[in-house]
Amino acid sequence: MPLVSSLGARSGLDLEGIVKATLEAERVPKQNRLDQQEGRLQVELSAVGEMRSVLSKLQDAAEKLTEASLFTAMKASVKQPESGDVITVESTEDAGAGNFDISVMQLAKGSRAVSADGAFASADDEVNTNAGSLTFGAGDESFTLNIEAGSSLEDIRKAINSSEDNFGVTADIINTGDQAKLVFRSNVSGEGNNLTVTNDNAEFDAISTQANGGAPGSGGMSIADADKATDAIIEIDGIQATNDTNVFENVIQGSTITAVKETEGTETAKLSIARDDSSVQTSIDNFVKAYNGVVSSLNEIGGENSMLQGDSTVRSLKGQLNNILTSTFGNEQTLFDLGFGLDENGKLEQENPVTNVSDVLKNNPAALESVMGGENGLASRMESFLNGYVGAGGSLQLRKDTIDESLVRVKESREDxxxxxxxxxETLRAKYQALDSLVGQLQSRGNAVSAQLSNLPGFTRDSD
Known part of the structure; x- marks a missing residue:
C-alpha cells in the first residue's frame, strides 16, 4: 500500500483534525493541572527563599548584639592641632576612659651615612679589583653582602637594594655634577642604633663606616649628628615617654599611640577615650532594620490575595517573633523599658511615649546590655530561635527540600x-490511517461502479 502523506488524503475526511482534537481533549486538562501545581510550588518556593533570606539577615544582626565586646569596647577620638595630624590612636576594650593632651617632641628615625667628598667621580667608578664582602648592622639586625671583583659603585648599589637578606638598608647615589655621593639609609630607629658598615677587603673602606682593621668611624662613610638614629619622644599631660619606634603601646593602658609628626610650639593633640556607643547604636539600628524587614516580608507573603494567605509557617513565625519581643529580660525588664516601641504594623521603633533608645544608651547602658546582649538576652534568644528555621536542617530547609521533590515529580509527570x-x-494515527484507506477504497469502487453503469444503454444519470 502506498504511503499516505496526511490523514484523510485518500478519503477526503478531516481525520488530521479529529486526531488533534482528541489529543488536545486528553492533554490540555492534565497539562493545566500540572501548570497550576507547578505555579503554586514556585510561588511557595520563592516565599520560602525570601523568608530564609530576611531571617538570615535578622540572625546575623542578632548575633552581632551577642558579642561581649560590643558593649565594652572603647573608642579613641583625637582632635588634631591646627598644624595637622600628629598622632593616631587605637584603643581596646581594656583601655581606660579619659582625656589627654599629647605632644610629639621628637620622631624616631633611622640613621644615614654619606660617602666622603671626592671619593667617587661617577656611579661608574670601579670600587674593587678583588672580590670581598660588606656587613651591615643596626641594632639587633645585620646582613652580609658578597661583592664580585670589578664592581662599580652602581653595581654595589643595586646589589644592596636587591639583597634578600637586607633588613632595611637603602643605597642611593646622588650625582652633584662634579662627583657621585653614596648614601646609605637604615630604617632601624632608636638612639644608639646607628648603621655600621664593615668589610673584609680594604678596597671597600671608602664605602664603609669602619675601615678594614680600623676603629669605628674610620671608614669613608660618615654619619653626621643630625643623621644619627633617634628615639621617639611624646609628652602626655606633661609626662614624657620614650620609645625606639614611633609606635607606643600601652603608654596609656589599652591604647596604641603612633607618632606621625612633631608638634609645633605649644600645640597639643587632644585624645578622648570613651565607651564606643556609636558601634552599639549601629548594631541596634541594623537589628531594628532587619526585624522590620522580616515583618514586611511576612505580611506580604501571608497577606490577602496571596497564594500563601493563612500559611501556617508564616503565622507561627509572626507569633513567635512577637512573643520574644514582648518577653522580659535581665532584671524583669522589657524592650519597652529601654525606649523601644511597636507601630500599628508590628514594626519596631526606637522610641515610645516614655523614653527612647538613644537616651537609655547614654544614661543606662548596662540595662541595654542586659536586655539586648546578655547571656539570655533578646539577641541570644532570637539567634537561637531563628537557627531552628534557617540553620542546617531547619524547618525552612526541610520545606524547601519538600517543594523541590514535588517539582521533580511534576517534571516527571510532564514526561509521562x-x-x-x-x-x-501513534495508536490514533494507525486506526485512522486504516479507516482512511478503507473509505478511500470504497469511494474508488463506488466511482468505478457509477462509471460502468453510466455506460449501459438506457442508463440516465440524474442531474441537479
Whole structure:
C-alpha cells in the first residue's frame, strides 16, 4: 500500500483534525493541572527563599548584639592641632576612659651615612679589583653582602637594594655634577642604633663606616649628628615617654599611640577615650532594620490575595517573633523599658511615649546590655530561635527540600504525559490511517461502479 502523506488524503475526511482534537481533549486538562501545581510550588518556593533570606539577615544582626565586646569596647577620638595630624590612636576594650593632651617632641628615625667628598667621580667608578664582602648592622639586625671583583659603585648599589637578606638598608647615589655621593639609609630607629658598615677587603673602606682593621668611624662613610638614629619622644599631660619606634603601646593602658609628626610650639593633640556607643547604636539600628524587614516580608507573603494567605509557617513565625519581643529580660525588664516601641504594623521603633533608645544608651547602658546582649538576652534568644528555621536542617530547609521533590515529580509527570500523548497519537494515527484507506477504497469502487453503469444503454444519470 502506498504511503499516505496526511490523514484523510485518500478519503477526503478531516481525520488530521479529529486526531488533534482528541489529543488536545486528553492533554490540555492534565497539562493545566500540572501548570497550576507547578505555579503554586514556585510561588511557595520563592516565599520560602525570601523568608530564609530576611531571617538570615535578622540572625546575623542578632548575633552581632551577642558579642561581649560590643558593649565594652572603647573608642579613641583625637582632635588634631591646627598644624595637622600628629598622632593616631587605637584603643581596646581594656583601655581606660579619659582625656589627654599629647605632644610629639621628637620622631624616631633611622640613621644615614654619606660617602666622603671626592671619593667617587661617577656611579661608574670601579670600587674593587678583588672580590670581598660588606656587613651591615643596626641594632639587633645585620646582613652580609658578597661583592664580585670589578664592581662599580652602581653595581654595589643595586646589589644592596636587591639583597634578600637586607633588613632595611637603602643605597642611593646622588650625582652633584662634579662627583657621585653614596648614601646609605637604615630604617632601624632608636638612639644608639646607628648603621655600621664593615668589610673584609680594604678596597671597600671608602664605602664603609669602619675601615678594614680600623676603629669605628674610620671608614669613608660618615654619619653626621643630625643623621644619627633617634628615639621617639611624646609628652602626655606633661609626662614624657620614650620609645625606639614611633609606635607606643600601652603608654596609656589599652591604647596604641603612633607618632606621625612633631608638634609645633605649644600645640597639643587632644585624645578622648570613651565607651564606643556609636558601634552599639549601629548594631541596634541594623537589628531594628532587619526585624522590620522580616515583618514586611511576612505580611506580604501571608497577606490577602496571596497564594500563601493563612500559611501556617508564616503565622507561627509572626507569633513567635512577637512573643520574644514582648518577653522580659535581665532584671524583669522589657524592650519597652529601654525606649523601644511597636507601630500599628508590628514594626519596631526606637522610641515610645516614655523614653527612647538613644537616651537609655547614654544614661543606662548596662540595662541595654542586659536586655539586648546578655547571656539570655533578646539577641541570644532570637539567634537561637531563628537557627531552628534557617540553620542546617531547619524547618525552612526541610520545606524547601519538600517543594523541590514535588517539582521533580511534576517534571516527571510532564514526561509521562508526553510519552502517553505520543503513544496515543501513534495508536490514533494507525486506526485512522486504516479507516482512511478503507473509505478511500470504497469511494474508488463506488466511482468505478457509477462509471460502468453510466455506460449501459438506457442508463440516465440524474442531474441537479
Amino acid at each position: 504525559l508526553k510519552l502517553r500523548m505520543e503513544s496515543m497519537e
